[in-house]
Amino acid sequence: MTPPSPEGGPGDGQAPKRSAAQRKQVLLRLDPLVHDALARWAGDELRSTNAQIEFLLRRALSDAGRLPGAAGPLPRRGRPPKSSGDDEDAKQPGEDV
Template identity: 50%
Template sequence: MPAEKKAYPLRISATVLEAMQRWSDDELRSVNAQIEYVLREALRKSGRLKAGMAKPMVDDKPDT
């Protein structure tokens, strides 16, 4: 059973959002998936997210 996703409104500067859009385009992810990836990696690196919890709930990156 996949983990539950929760909606969360995010206020973000236009500059940061544009940079995230370019990065997500480069990685072939949606902006939402890219933001989740960046947050998950930061949490993992800081030791705030257990290793088993660091897996993406949905990977929308297409197979190449």
């Protein structure tokens, strides 16, 4: 018998722990017209189709009282912020070297 992994998992009575960056991948088959409608809606709200699907699923789970309390927040839109060390050597526009 193997000891439980530090991340938890099946058989040890604990839910698996995931880092914030780890995301589940799923294959979703949709009617093409439904996909087109979702893609248009996502574009209207400046989201990717994938982000729109996750937004709608989370809203439906919340409305039904089934959203897990431990579910992390939706990832923020846009590019991640620069880390503090990234721009030290970067030249600013209009700067002479």
